Amino acid sequence: MKDQSYPKDVLKDIKAFFLEEQQTLEKRLEQINGADPFRDPDHTNGSDLGEDANEEVQHEQAVAHAETLQKKKKDIAAALMRIEKGTYGFCKNCNKMIDTDRLSSNPYTLYCISCAQKE
Numbered sequence: 001m002k003d004q005s006y007p008k009d010v011l012k013d014i015k016a017f018f019l020e021e022q023q024t025l026e027k028r029l030e031q032i033n034g035a036d037p038f039r040d041p042d043h044t045n046g047s048d049l050g051e052d053a054n055e056e057v058q059h060e061q062a063v064a065h066a067e068t069l070q071k072k073k074k075d076i077a078a079a080l081m082r083i084e085k086g087t088y089g090f091c092k093n094c095n096k097m098i099d100t101d102r103l104s105s106n107p108y109t110l111y112c113i114s115c116a117q118k119e
């Protein structure tokens, strides 16, 4: 049994922050997918080589950006899961409570400051 836990209102704020981040990410992913010329159903091949090369670059940028956002989305989902399970805010390594100041500056962190420094 844990003898310490985060106050419910602190967790509520953190959860609200993650849910908002999740929504922002969803919107940005939609925008990126919409801006990717390779996803354009009217996209035609081979009409203009210069334009195709430009589209290739745009496509690669969109894919790279989307991958970064997808990774962040996973981190948020994992954090929300930890909040649900009641393990959020406890160091993954030593199980101690992570300092709330540290959490508020980096809500994604999994480790307490002393474990993070050992890394």
Ligand SMILES: [Zn+2]
Pocket (backbone or CB within 6 Å): 091, 092, 093, 094, 095, 096, 111, 112, 113, 114, 115, 116
């Ligand atoms: Zn630790």
